[in-house]
Amino acid sequence: MEALNSPNDAAPVLVIGAGPVGLTMACELARHGARCRIIDRAPEPSQTSRALAIFPRTLEILETMGVVEPFLDGGLPLHGLSLHHGAEQIGQVDFNSVASPFPFALALPQSETERLLSEHLTRHGIAIERGVELTALMQNSDAVRAVLRHSDGREEIVETPWLIACDGAHSTTRHALGMDFTGAQYDESFILADVQLASSLVRDRIHLFLGADGLLGLFPFKENRWRIVANIPPQSREQTLPEVTFEEVQRLLERRAPSGYRASDPVWLSRFHISHRKVREFRQLRVFLAGDSAHIHSPAGGQGMNTGMQDAFNLAWKLALVVGGAAPTQLLASYHAEREPVASEVLNLTDRITRMATMRNSLAQNVRDFLLPRVSGIDFVGNKIADRLAELAVNYRKSPIVENHGVGKLKAGDRAPDADLRDESSQARRLFELFRAPRHVLLIFLGTAAAAATSEQIGSALQGLPENTVDSYRITRGRSNLPAELRDLSGLAHAAYGLTSGGSVLVRPDGYIGYRSDGFDPIPLREYLARTFVVA
Template sequence: MDKQVLVVGAGPVGLTMAAELARYGVSVRIVDKAAHRTDKSKALVLWSRTLELLDRAGCGDTFVAAGHKVDSANIIVGERTIGHVSFTGVQSPHPYALMLPQSETERLLEAHLAALGVNVERAVEVIGFTDTGSAVTTTLRHPDGRQEAQQTAWLIGCDGAHSIVRHTLGLSFLGDTLQSDWILADIHLAGIRLPASEIAAYWHEDGVLAVFPIAPGRYRVIADTGRSEGPHPADPTLDQVQAVVDRRGPAGLVVSDPIWLSAFRINERKVADYRSGRAFVAGDAAHVHSPAGGQGMNTGMQDAVNLAWKLALVCRGECAAERLLDSYSQERSAIGAQVLAAAGRLTAVGVMKNHTAQVVRNLVAGFLFGLSPVRRAMANTLAEVSLGYAHSPLNGPSAHGFGGPAAGERAPPRAGQVPVGAGRDPRFALFASAGPAVANLLQDHKDLLDPTIRPPFGNGGVWLVRPDGYTACVARDVGAIADYLGSIRGGVQQA
């Protein structure tokens, strides 16, 4: 076996997956059936949590420098702003939404991957595979028609909504297609009164019109248009986009200079299991949902981060496979279900057609958005900093009374501190007061622990944080941490 892992698909999720594995020293091959990277802007937003995870990989700054920062979102009915959600209070080094076209996100991820010594092999299609129990043999088709068999220990399908990996595994993609079509236009927009740092969603009796700044002067407009006949809705003309903007938006907006005019229909589907034997699915191959909230690509990239450190520990022979790898599906399937439900609710609220229901919605929303805890919770949910793994089977003990994050919760990155999981080794980090017991623990588990001890989150407790920045356990003393690390090791002896 010349490679340990084959990643199928070089979209944002496959690129993140391959880069995280390569960074942690796993030999990885990544192929994509498309001859070129996408030139479409598709997913526009990188949220705070994704940027924190890119910081771990050492490339967050590159993305921030290339993107456009947005600090708030408005819900507007007629002339009235009934909701204003600010991201500036999000407790993160990145308290904003970063607007960056997906084509750019992929370009930067591919450059990051290349810097780690891995190049995407394009125009190479996966046409099937078999899992023998001890390895996976995948059939690749090259542009000249030649077929190649690649044997790897693991296979990861990051091959999008029509995933061949998911189909071959026979995983059901359960869910529905929504009864509304949407238009999308990346355009120049003149006459807008809102600052270029704010998103606007106009709730109109006909439906929703959302306007996202991409860069000064450049905007994305999306609107629901009702269900059309045929397998795919027709792309709009610029005149049709102007007509929707005239009807639903504020007076005086003029659209021009389109970069991309498209239409889409929303599917809400997900698989129950993200793992089957030696194969995994991640990103759109595992879950698709409404773009409301802009969570799809971010969720997929976070799937990749979740799996990569676990698989790296297994490939490096530092931990046993089953418990760690099973937890990928358990943790990410729960998040996928949550994101799918939240995006569905946001969409349903926006496209409501019944007049009485709209009046009630506007009143309730106006009331709720008047409450600062609601606005804060919404900002944290969108930024994905409040998501965690409260019910993960990988969680260790979670002692109370010390403050700080509980087991399963995100350990918030601290300014000026090297992020947990940075560097070339997948290491857990200790947040504890230094002392002989901590020093012994480091010595006993030096292959799993980062040698840097960070100050504790609260008084007296010891926190163990996973390489993806989520809390594994909170304990009164290091004994419980040693037991936990022993259990994660799963019988594998330290080298």
Template sequence: MISSEVTTESTAERTGVLIVGAGPTGLTLACELARRGTAVRIIEKSPEFHSGSRGKTLNPRSLEVFESLGVLPELLAHGRTDLLLRKYRDGEIVTDTDPFSVLEPTPWAPYVRGLFIAQWQVEEILRTRLAEWGVTVELGTELTGFEQTGKSVVATTAAGKRMAAEYLVACDGGRSTIRKSLPVTFDGRTEEGRMMILGDVEAEGLSRDHWHQWIDADGAILLCPLGERSFQLQALPERDELGQPVAPSLETFQRIFDRHSGMPGIRLANPTWISTFRVNERMADRYRVGRVLLAGDAAHVHSIAGGLGMNTGVQDAFNLGWKLAMVVAGTARPALLDTYEEERLPIAAWTLDTSGERWRSVQQSVKEAGRGTEDVIRPETLALGLGYRWSSLALELDGRGSEDAVGGGEGAGDERATDDGLLRAGDRAPDAPCLDADGAAIRLFDLFARPRFTLLGFGAGTAGVLRIIAAKYGDTVQPCLIADVPDGLSDHEGHARRAYGVTGDAVVLVRPDRHVALTAPADATGAVLDYLATLVI
């Protein structure tokens, strides 16, 4: 538990946001804040950066997030999207499976394959990007106490340093000491009997084009290539004569491998990380207590099935980042932060349900030779269909969803995994290829990468509302006219209109985190201004 010692604000070093924990969640949030000019510090109690592969898959929605942060090319260069899942039974190859083969990229969803990449590489790439904005991780800095005042949170470290921040964000993992010090429950269950052992090892002579999965009736071991030489090993543990799990080690790894692989010439070597995993399904009942917020594993933990852990934390950070930046800058009211919990708490509940269901599905499917972890890959685990239709920030003024929808048209279809195929406020904002005024190719995602709201105006009739919004909110909202007129973007193939469900003239406001905030007819200038007035001071 963190102590409740009283700190002195007047003697503390000041910042806008203090992030505790430098994993993918904390680093994503730090990048999102730093690129917006928010004063941010990020501290990590470990004296050195983590080196384990841990979470090893980025889903398509996280790839979109990282594209916005400008790190997608580096991630793609270090990861793999083309791994085949090779299943064995009794030492014999049964099947090679491409788990993403049934999914094709579309103009609306350019990324549909998961990226296999070690978590330490994701963190290293994010740290490099963060440093370009002038922020570095403060290693060996453990938070031991904090106190909320009327205008700040004053934190104390083990070394006695005091830091005052307008907001403190706990990204310090499932055992979060910050969460434990708050009036927050972390209800759920731990399946003590179900555990896996994990590690990063080398296996010379083993193909690096496959995720090898030996799954037999009496046990299993999986080896997934990550980085230049290592494999992430996952296995069911050995048991001693009393039926208790044997502590993982290189020796136990080798014995389990020899038992299932039928490859006596392969020797495992150079373990750089060894760990044990138990299935935990828990979530916090609150994400905000005053000026302290929870994100990532500090707010929710769950089964590894579906690879949703690291991804859900990254997407927590992306949701929270723009809201914190606006509040700290004084361009939004603090109440905007309440929508973080409003939007992300239901996503955590969905994640626990989905990952738990996928975990149980895999436990059954592996009993059949040739089936296994590909059962966790479903359209819902890509996270492209996740949105916030219930949010107080989602507003529809054009009647879409009703039979007399104004501007309603052909939806983008299954790419968004929506109920009726029609884009709704709160949904993920889809991509689309267009041409700029010079005839050069430009994507809507190129516009969304800028850290502002984007007001899409479909049709020349929206030029007026775009001009008015730009004049009043030009620092916060970028206008984009999609029409075949000078200075407009050409929707030359009609993909933008189809993706956004627009046939006539209409406006769509896209949030900085690439979700639809508002849909409205072209003449709804007053309503759009009213909406923005509730957000922007």
């Protein structure tokens, strides 16, 4: 190929892959004002259910994107996880304890998730280009040149300032870059079936049956359907996997579930191997990897699609600021710094769950079945597990683009909590409503009257910033007469942020705290903003 030219500043970002991760990326780039183009090699959208669970943090993301309502209308809320051994329930984890507006997992087939995100993308004026695949790419410090093949055989060469690989576990982009996908395949194969099910199980929980010969997972979703997942111990690692039959699914039910459970009307049967793999770097020059193109792991815990969508949510606002000239390109280095540790932790978590659920040693199984009801019955432990599955425990405290001043349980890098407030007209407002704007949000907690007297100086830190990058709100505590845009009558918002005596918090567009201080000194905030934005 000939040498690359620098693409025009208005050239669109190129997103490869129109699954949930690529669609989230494209929607978010558009919401933040960055032009993008999204392609997918498949001629039609997928019709299979595949990923099924949407957890609370991802629902919060969908709310910020302005699209959560149709998801809630189409999905089935699942309020917890029940662990069984035969007919006996031996443990449970409840999601009702998670501190989120969405204290549940939502069961919704991936095909529906993609449909809803595609419709949302259409409202942003962007159409998915189907039957178009990436076949080659080259890049330098200024641009990426991608070779695209259309369904009619025509080749197109496009130059783009940034390319985002959301093209799955068998990523063409990753292969074109020559990036290693380090990890291994599990010995077990898995069977999946979407069926009608006659059983006595409640339909607002996930049910896992742990038995001597393996795991059986039953996941309810709408239209009275259930997802059945079961592991099959290997005869050998290289075994050829035959097509799964409905009779095999029914035999697994009879062996691993209580007697009398009967499946019917199968709409999808599949047998597959699973792996745990990850790239070393989530970025190579001007190409970023997100979702399964960067990391794959066991479906245990239902974390895969959720983690990938959160990859996209993390990267999109940063890339939009850089493309728009409002932030330096150095901001983009934080994508790998923040998301690679999350992916590593998800790989470790799902690997532990998988090995615990599929262990074949009878003594180890007995120990597991003895401990599970005792451990999960401890509220603190159950709540920790729920927070991990909900992905509310994710934090970026070690990120190079967060800064914390002062003490307190909540730190810069943590997810910003929601809280109920009142505006100047006494109308109810939620902090999460403020975070829906595609901008940073500076929260100035006035706290005590003495602290409020020194708060005015912090506004000077915002001078010279690019337009429409930071919104700011003053928040009083209790029934104060101080001038402010919002009132925290209960004081719970101040308490949630650990700033009962006052302080300042800068919340990023992805809902995480970038800067937190228990004071109002404008100098460190100004210095922080100068590293984040291009300041005049």
